[in-house]
Amino acid sequence: MRRVESDTPGGQRVTVTLEVENGRLAAVRVDGDYADAIASALNGTPADADVPAIAARVRAAVPFGAELVGTTPEAVALAVVRAVNGPRTDRIGTFTPAEIDRLTSEWPKLPWRLLHEVPLSPALNVALDEVLTDRVAAGRCPPTLRFWGWESPAVVIGRCQSVTNEVDREAAAARGFAVVRRMSGGGAMFVQPHGAITYSLYLPEAAVEGLNIRQSYEVCEAWVIRGLRELGIDAHHVPINDIACGEGKIGGAAQARRKRVVLHHTTMAYDMDPAEMAAVLRVGRVKLKEKAVASAAKTVAPLARRTGRARAEIAAQLFASFRARYGGTPSELTAEEVTAAAELVQSKYGNPAWTEEFE
8 A cells, every 4th residue: 555645735735545456546545525536536547647647537536616625636646646656756757857867868968058047028038049049050059058037028929829819919018018929839928027937948959869759848847847846846747848736837848949959948937917817818718810729728836836935046046956967057148149139039030920920
């Protein structure tokens, strides 16, 4: 019999006991509301099921319209995964920490360039992703980790999204939100300067050789998940591109690949005004434009609520965590890079023809 306790929103705990028989969960017991229904739904579940799959079973066991008090389906699922795998060998997602170390064994040998965040306009930030990706590809810049800084609030939409589908234009304009399109796919990013932590990795495809796209997301996010755990945050990877905890989503990632370079960037919620986000984003509203990728509605769990730490402190510790694990040299953007990005803002990222492409 395996037993584990896991923290849940509000500081409460969920307790799970279970056995594993022939690769499946058995004799499951869960404390709390709808315990019998949840246990029945989990019995027979493959023991290697991940958090989202287990959470879906928990959610289906709760009567329609009802809610779990003091916990979430994701928190119960995380406790189940820990009971199966053991809390000290907790998986990043699909991979264990030891497997991540093996898959990134060449990363400490790379001459990483590390860029601290500098407040920039939203358009300049997305333009820099293209500039630095191309410079790494051309050998003019080593593999790089860049933390973004924000001068102003923004909605950053994915490469194949429609502004009309994603953004309430009037609400965004009234609140001073710029709308920019990035070069990578994925969903819309809601960004307030005080409320987001964003980073980009620019690395050769050889650094994720042998991995499929889904696996590369987890490997590129593993260092920040481990850094968040060092801060006491119960973080894990949710395929294909999310970082989450028992309370909900912490952040989401997107990728682009060109010239044998991987651009991987992630935005994490530090703090946000849910009413402001609901007013600006159209997530969950009727889709108005066809043939455009839509963002998914997900519960967000900001880091401020999880840690009580200042945003700058979390960003600095994550920066230090990457450097301690993989090495690297702190640096600054060059005047040439900023100039090249500014030119791209004029010709592309600040141009309505690019931003409004799917309208």
